[in-house]
Structure formats: structure tokens, C-alpha cells
Amino acid sequence: MTWRNWSGTVTSTPTQVAVPVDAAAAAEVLVRAGAAGRTVRPLGSGHSFSAIGQPTDIAVSLAGLAGVRSHHAPSGKVWVGAGTRLRDLNRALDALGVALPNLGDIDAQTIAGAIATGTHGTGLGLYGIAAAVVGVEIATASGEVLRCVPGDGTFEAARINLGALGIVTALELQTVPAFRLRAVEGPMPLEDVLADPRAFAASADHAEFFWFPHTTVASTRRNHREGAETAPPLPGWRAVLDDEVLTNGVFALVNELGSVAPRLVPTLNRVSAAAMGSRTYADRSHRVFCSPRRVRFVESEYAVPLGSVGDVLRELRAWYGRTRAPIQFPVEVRFVAADDVWLSGAYGRETAYVAVHQYAGSDVGDSFAVFERIVAEHGGRPHWGKQHTLDAAALRAVHPRFDDFLAVRDRLDPGRVLAGPHLERILGA
Numbered sequence: 001m002t003w004r005n006w007s008g009t010v011t012s013t014p015t016q017v018a019v020p021v022d023a024a025a026a027a028e029v030l031v032r033a034g035a036a037g038r039t040v041r042p043l044g045s046g047h048s049f050s051a052i053g054q055p056t057d058i059a060v061s062l063a064g065l066a067g068v069r070s071h072h073a074p075s076g077k078v079w080v081g082a083g084t085r086l087r088d089l090n091r092a093l094d095a096l097g098v099a100l101p102n103l104g105d106i107d108a109q110t111i112a113g114a115i116a117t118g119t120h121g122t123g124l125g126l127y128g129i130a131a132a133v134v135g136v137e138i139a140t141a142s143g144e145v146l147r148c149v150p151g152d153g154t155f156e157a158a159r160i161n162l163g164a165l166g167i168v169t170a171l172e173l174q175t176v177p178a179f180r181l182r183a184v185e186g187p188m189p190l191e192d193v194l195a196d197p198r199a200f201a202a203s204a205d206h207a208e209f210f211w212f213p214h215t216t217v218a219s220t221r222r223n224h225r226e227g228a229e230t231a232p233p234l235p236g237w238r239a240v241l242d243d244e245v246l247t248n249g250v251f252a253l254v255n256e257l258g259s260v261a262p263r264l265v266p267t268l269n270r271v272s273a274a275a276m277g278s279r280t281y282a283d284r285s286h287r288v289f290c291s292p293r294r295v296r297f298v299e300s301e302y303a304v305p306l307g308s309v310g311d312v313l314r315e316l317r318a319w320y321g322r323t324r325a326p327i328q329f330p331v332e333v334r335f336v337a338a339d340d341v342w343l344s345g346a347y348g349r350e351t352a353y354v355a356v357h358q359y360a361g362s363d364v365g366d367s368f369a370v371f372e373r374i375v376a377e378h379g380g381r382p383h384w385g386k387q388h389t390l391d392a393a394a395l396r397a398v399h400p401r402f403d404d405f406l407a408v409r410d411r412l413d414p415g416r417v418l419a420g421p422h423l424e425r426i427l428g429a
């Protein structure tokens, strides 16, 4: 089997693929691997842009551990199998009358993979998905199956765990009653957003914007939790036109053109920004949060303190303007509240996530390196599932609980069964 991540930038051929049917079987895989001096990588859906999900020896598929295991209606807590895809989870939760409080852009990831890397959406009063975790079942290299709960010293590390502590076999999630979102999308001068990013972030329950380099417009998305005000869902033809034709079909053609004629990129970006247009509609929360992404791209994303986002964007804009860098994908900016998840980008600080992308078929040039230099000046923390070049020393400097995490890693996996070149770079040997 050849393994490949979604963006096609990382590939490998695992020596073996294990498919455990329960937590004890997952623990057995780890024990046998340890005894044989082999290494193990739990597989998600391969949607990380970094090499964090790359299996270099034994791969473990969690496909056999999927679905909702139990639902406690009075508390809204659900146990779900680690291999459950978000799209299946969202539908299953909806059927139970509950939902995750916040989601990212897509729903193709597994719940365990999304949590392991700190996947997040947007919402200044809300958190990343890992903050909804209230229990973790994890098979460890010693052959134990632990049920971790808040305050036990392992749970704190096991939410954003980077796949470095063991094989997560199930997760307990705190859901909220199912809700609808009213989406209001439209252009705004970038300068107006940058004048007071906090006010923009606070202008909706879930506010974000996209900015195409070489343009002056921010394409804004504001999702409001529906109360008195409502709106009809998008008619089927409009959803297909927006999501499939404009966002995916036309955008793919525009990117192909830009990759062969980079000088046209500033003009093409104005076309892409205009195509994002304005619309208002409402739907069930997960249908508004997530949409298909068929145009392949590469991405780097950093969490910076909310107060720094204006400077970061202005510095990026100045660099793109000076160099006329042919970057065809928009910069995306999202916001979340400070949280207490040890390796979270938002640990202890109100955060803006700034993401830069490039079409998978085009060269990033030095744009990602320049982006990393800019965010480094603002204490940026990289998204664990996206491209970055930081090593353990640099990550320790920006993550206050880095050494606490490493202590849990030493305790649960002293023999480094959950190992590989990428983890060695970001966590040390």
C-alpha cells in the first residue's frame, strides 16, 4: 500500500497495516511492535499537510473503530470511535439532536486525527475541537488501555496528542443541542477589517475572512447562531453553483492559468475575490461550517495573539506587494478564545489563526518562509497538521506546556514505539 497525504506532498509505503477491532487489539499491536524494535503510526484520513501522519513502518487503521458508541442524553456527552469521520459523526450527532459546538472548513478528517493536531474553526467566544473532549480512551505501548479524564495528568496531554502517546481508540465529546447557523457572506475593504480585527472577530459567533494577495478586499464570512432572525437555505442550484462551479470548478481553472502564467496572478486574484460574492442563507450548523475542497493546495497556518493579527497581515501584504509573489490562494484568518489544552495554538491567549496557501500545482517560492519569519516576531505557534519548519527547541519556546507534554510522552512511550522522523524533529528523540 502506498500512503499519500491529501495535498500529495508526503508519501510512504508502510511495511504493514494493522486494523485492530478493539482497544485491546490496538494495545497488542503496540506491544508487539515495541518488542520487535518497530515503530507505529496511527492513521487518520491523511489530511495533514505536514508529515505528522506519515507511516514509516507499521500503520494502524482505525477504520474498525468508528461510530457513536453511547450517548448520555442528560449531559450531552457521547463516546465515539476514534476512526469516525467527521462527516459521519456530524450526521449521527444530528440524529441524536446534538452537535459539536464548533467545526473547521471540511468534514473529511477522522475525529482522532482532527483532535491530535488541534483542528479548529472560528469563533472568538469558542474553542478548537479538542476543547470539546472530556474523555480519552488510549492504548499504550505497555499494553494498557487507559480511560483518561480531566485532572488525571494524562488527559491534559491526550487531547492534542500529535499521535505521540499511544493509539486513541475512542473519545468522549461534550456536545451542545443541535443548532442552525445563519451565514452572511460578503466583501469588505481589507483596511476596514485591519483597523479593528477584534471588532470584526466579535461581530458574529463565527467570523472569518479570506484575503487574496494583490487585492484590497476581504471576503468575509459571518455565521450567526440562529435566534429570532433566520434565512432560507440555499436553493440546490445555488449551492452547486457556489460550491462546485465557482469555489471548486472555476477556481481550479483560474489556478491552472496562474500556474502557467504567474504574471497574471494579481488580475486572476481579483477575479477569484469577486467570485466569492455575497450571500445569506441558513442551515444546520455542520452544513454551514463545512464545504467540499476539491482544488488541492498546500498550507501553513500559525496561531498569533489576536492583538498581532493586523501587523502580521500588513507585513504580509507589503511583502506580496514588493515581490509581486504569484500566490493564487487567499490568506485565511480565523479567531478563537484562549483555552487550556496543553499544545493548543490558543493555549492561554485569545488567538487569530492566519493561514497561507498555494495551489498544489504551483511553486510556493519563499512565501511560506517569509510568512514564518513574520509570525515568529509575534510568538506564532504553528498548526501541528500544517506545513512548518520549527523543531523541538523552537516549539518549546512558544508552548508553555511543552515539557509537561514530553513528560507524559516519556511515561507512556519510553521506548518510542510511536516514533518517526517528523515526531523526532518536533518533539526530540
Ligand SMILES: Cc1cc2nc3c(=O)[nH]c(=O)nc-3n(C[C@H](O)[C@H](O)[C@H](O)COP(=O)(O)OP(=O)(O)OC[C@H]3O[C@@H](n4cnc5c(N)ncnc54)[C@H](O)[C@@H]3O)c2cc1C
Pocket (backbone or CB within 6 Å): 006, 007, 041, 042, 043, 044, 045, 046, 047, 048, 049, 052, 053, 054, 062, 082, 083, 103, 104, 105, 106, 108, 109, 110, 111, 112, 113, 114, 115, 116, 117, 118, 119, 120, 121, 162, 163, 164, 166, 167, 168, 169, 293, 383, 384, 385, 386
Ligand atoms: C482541505 C483541508 C481543509 C482543512 N481545514 C482545516 C480547518 O478548517 N481547521 C483546521 O484546524 N485544520 C484543517 N485542516 C487540517 C486537518 O484538520 C488536520 O491536519 C487533521 O489532523 C487531519 O485529520 P486526519 O484524520 O486526516 O489525520 P491525519 O492527518 O491522518 O493524522 C494527524 C495526526 O493524528 C494522528 N492520529 C490519527 N488517528 C489517531 C489515533 N487514533 N490515535 C492517535 N493518533 C492518531 C496521526 O498519527 C497523526 O499524528 C484541513 C486540511 C485539509 C486537507
